[in-house]
Amino acid sequence: MVAILSVSKVKLKHPPLTIHRMGDKVLRQPAKRVSQVNDEIRQLARDMLQTMYSYDGIGLAAPQVGIHKRIIVVDPHPDKADVPPLVLINPEIREYVGETVAGQEGCLSIPGVFCEVMRPEGIVVSFKDETGRPRTIQADDLLARVIQHEIDHLNGVLFVDHVENELVLDQELRKHGFQMQDVQRRAKVGLR
Numbered sequence: 239m240v241a242i243l244s245v246s247k248v249k250l251k252h253p254p255l256t257i258h259r260m261g262d263k264v265l266r267q268p269a270k271r272v273s274q275v276n277d278e279i280r281q282l283a284r285d286m287l288q289t290m291y292s293y294d295g296i297g298l299a300a301p302q303v304g305i306h307k308r309i310i311v312v313d314p315h316p317d318k319a320d321v322p323p324l325v326l327i328n329p330e331i332r333e334y335v336g337e338t339v340a341g342q343e344g345c346l347s348i349p350g351v352f353c354e355v356m357r358p359e360g361i362v363v364s365f366k367d368e369t370g371r372p373r374t375i376q377a378d379d380l381l382a383r384v385i386q387h388e389i390d391h392l393n394g395v396l397f398v399d400h401v402e403n404e405l406v407l408d409q410e411l412r413k414h415g416f417q418m419q420d421v422q423r424r425a426k427v428g429l430r
């Protein structure tokens with residue numbers, strides 16, 4: 239149970255999981271709630287963390303590795319060995335806090351593409367941690383942004399769906415081998 243926190247923040251030559259890319263339908267399917275936090279879930283979280291660190295990510299959601307369970311891992315400090323990552327199982331945003339602010343986002347499923355996205359700067363989020371303990375935290379700034387981005391993945395939503403500047407988005411996508419037709423336009427974040 240404690241072992242999950244012992245995942246070292248290193249890049250593996252052969253990460254345990256394969257990340258699906260935009261255009262793959264698997265990313266558009268909503269994930270199911272996790273009924274029990276057991277060793278299988280902990281192993282998945284560990285594999286997700288190892289894969290995330292291997293690709294220089296700061297967040298990863300299970301649907302990105304083709305698993306339709308509501309589990310995300312986040313770590314805004316991959317360079318700090320002593321700061322533990324967060325594992326959020328069945329995360330639910332309870333409240334939005336503060337202003338809606340612009341921030342640059344990228345995604346391991348859309349490598350190379352970075353665009354500005356408007357999101358609330360803070361959230362209150364409830365979830366179960368890797369021990370199965372229910373927790374509620376307030377997250378701000380980068381952590382809040384990463385958690386919102388990853389929870390979107392659980393609902394089949396990608397950050398490019400929120401990008402308001404379509405011209406810039408189209409350019410960015412083409413440059414990195416992705417297509418505008420795989421973007422699903424959304425209403426503003428926080429109003430769904």
Ligand code: NI
Pocket residue numbers: 344345346347387388391
């Ligand atoms: Ni992503």
